[in-house]
Amino acid sequence: MSTPRAASISGFPEWLPSERIVELAVLDTARSIFELHGFASIETRSVEPLSELLRKGEIDKEVYVLRRLHAAPTEADPGLGLHFDLTVPLARYVLANAGHLDFPFRRYQIQKVWRGERPQEGRSREFTQADIDIVDRTDLAFHHEVEMAVVMSSLLAALPIPPAVIHVSNRKLAEGFYRAIGAPDPAAVLQVIDKLDKIGPEATARMLVEGAGLPAKAADQCLELASICSADASFAERVGALGVGSALLEEGITELAAVIEGVNAQRPGSVVADLRIARGLDYYTGTVYETVLVGHERVGSIASGGRYDTLASDTKTTYPGVGISLGVTRLVTVLLNRELVSASRSVPSVVLVAVNDESSRPDSDRIAAKLRARGIATEVAPRADRFGKQIRYADRRGIPYVWFPGAPEPVKDIRSGVQVVADPDDWCPLPQDMRPQVIRADSVTQTGPR
């Protein structure tokens, strides 16, 4: 059915089976942590009306538009595009189903999204996100802004990855400060500050003056604010030392201190206050989060989000929300490209049952069925080759055990060569062999010679 024009398409990553095991480990851990915290799974359709995708001028997201190949010339254009995040679809889902949901609505959503951006490391055109959000009606309790960081920190700690730190800021703090120093357009300041890491402080100062209309002194104050970072609530004193005051700024400081202290009480060292975090154009109104993989800062944030006072609204009700999103594909790409982890084998199989000759294949099938009934993933050798060749079949895939049918029946650990006589109704592999393991490269190093 296919010819060899099989080149990869830039920005649409695919994994080999052993790499997919690493991705599955991330996905399974995310789901497990989210469910432990009481988030319910939903999926939304992959498409939304273009009108919905392009609201609030999200044209930078580079939407993919769909068209049916055989659409009749007279057929009204349905105007559908692939979703570029899981937040716009969540807002639409909440409005469409509000009468059937219980609020606060706690949901997780793990799906692919698409953006036609220029591909680079950490940025694909098709990628998977793992989002959690809590959405309420009219009011959303502030403690959920603490909770988001606690859940994401628990997930990051459970993953086979380098240490990760969640950097937190607050839109009220930033907007209050910018207004107090006379910024004519606080949103424009935020957008410039968002580029600080990329373009450096000098170019940022210039853009704050020329683009965002700030006096030179105010631009310097913005850079000073953005330089404040602390692992505890001491950031508040440093903001105070800048001599700028407003009610909104104070509210933002109080909220940010509460998030830092609240999260650190539950998960010490997992968050820092970092006033450089801006989150660009997104319409956040309170806490904002970005997450740095220590030693791999250049790939960008691996988990981002924040609070929206108006995630969605209809004529009767406003739905505030807070959420955070793990960039699964970005994270897995870093783990694999930089060889930080590897899978112990490329298949789920624990056991290969050998076949003595084709006429006795049913005997091998019966042994396999008994092992599977006890939860042990098992393959039967595809060909009744000589045993050396059947063992190589297992070895190439990393299958740890080969079972030889007969009476008595030996099972061999082909890594150690140790062979025991066993009964498929009660034999057990080593517990760590039951599933493929994802191994961190640095943990392998630790077991090497000193």
Next chain:
Amino acid sequence: MSTPRAASISGFPEWLPSERIVELAVLDTARSIFELHGFASIETRSVEPLSELLRKGEIDKEVYVLRRLHAAPTEADPGLGLHFDLTVPLARYVLANAGHLDFPFRRYQIQKVWRGERPQEGRSREFTQADIDIVDRTDLAFHHEVEMAVVMSSLLAALPIPPAVIHVSNRKLAEGFYRAIGAPDPAAVLQVIDKLDKIGPEATARMLVEGAGLPAKAADQCLELASICSADASFAERVGALGVGSALLEEGITELAAVIEGVNAQRPGSVVADLRIARGLDYYTGTVYETVLVGHERVGSIASGGRYDTLASDTKTTYPGVGISLGVTRLVTVLLNRELVSASRSVPSVVLVAVNDESSRPDSDRIAAKLRARGIATEVAPRADRFGKQIRYADRRGIPYVWFPGAPEPVKDIRSGVQVVADPDDWCPLPQDMRPQVIRADSVTQTGPR
């Protein structure tokens, strides 16, 4: 971020959280059964080059074409479309990665696919498939054609669904028969026979004569062949009684008998030989499978597939394959629309930890953390309302237990009202409460009054 223009889009189904639990049960069971049989997970990108999607004239699949909204007018059209199945992408993946795969390559793939067809029950424009395939180089052993039906039958038996029967036929049998009775174009006959269920025998006979160029007697013979169905190998005698013979026909009969007997030896009663099964235009060359959900035949096959002698090929190598695909969305739609199953609750949470007052929320958080550390999904009440209201929060979502912080600490089963004093470091819920259960409607009926 969203306004109430939130109507559903026909053909793009979405589930409420409790419905999603049913879908997750199907997906989890499929993955578990596939991995028990040694199939490795892969995913392929959602897009393929249009040239690849439209090979072999698959225009009936109604491809969705993609375009970047902001593509420059001069930008070369990338010519990408969303995949309409997981077989075309598998063929491309095997060719692209042949040097990195071990053959026979056993993979499962659970992904969404898209077809711009007219939506109806059992037919969506976006839907999820769960596929297994075995692909080898040059030769693929016949016993894998038995194995496919064994694995799918194991999966169907593990799902919370009505009984399902896999109907099997064989392309060699059909083609050998059609050639022997003088059909000028056996493929055209197959396509007509594929419509038999929809249009009835009289219209089929007419189309066989007028469209496929058969003499009237040969058309009758085709209908007689298509009427043959048996739960064992006795179909062979009925084919023989039609008095038609050829080497290809004999080979098909032998293979089909081997599949029926081989599968029934491992999973009695799970397959029937059914010579009406044609599988339309698809390029199968041996065994073909369709699956009927007993009592719900009208929704169409819920699991289909077959053998391809040439799944893929390049200048050096031919890759034969055999596969079968569970139509997850079709199956889940039937289960939900016909109320055949329901979920025991709408959230993963086993326990709601109550909050005495906002100042003691950290105490409730600590209890929740202890329960979660022991694998018990737990939420903390979002508001320190009076306890009656907090219990209603749990009740509305189906959360079975409410934990009241204090000393001593009682936990209440809110279904029975039974309350016990417990320690979050060793309390356990009933085992069946650990996860939401998917309950068959007929099992509920059995517990009703006689």
